Amino acid sequence: MIGKAIKKINPNAQFSYKENNINTIEWHNGTTPISKADIEAQFPIVEFDMAMADLRAKRNKLLADTDYLALSDNTMSAEMITYRQALRDITNGLTTVDDVEAVVWPTKPTS
DSSP, X not given: OHHHHHHHHOTTOOEEOSTTOGGGOEEOTTXXXXXXXXXXXXXXXXHHHXXXXXXXXXXXXXXXXXXXXXXXXXXXXXXXXXXXXXXXXXXXXXXXXXXXXXXXXXXXXXX
16 A cells, blocks of 8 residues: 555655664655655545456446347346446445445346
8 A cells, every 4th residue: 555655646766664663764766755744644545546446347247248139139128237337336435445435336136
């Protein structure tokens, strides 16, 4: 998480650290050091980004599992159309990790 937080502040930063310990950061090639407080302030944003990435990956797999039903030679049921739309909309309004963790996944229809 430390590295992702640093990259949020300075995408070009060059650095290393050991054992996920913020106190071991070494700045390389003239990178201006970033304060620990500024790095730590990015942790909630990084956590949210990671939670959203996981959510999207699961959502995308569930959509992919039903993509064959959306082919032009198929007629999708209204329930399946609703299910797939609910999956596409699942990220709407999420602003915190708690929101992401509280997502209720729609139930896949049988047809």
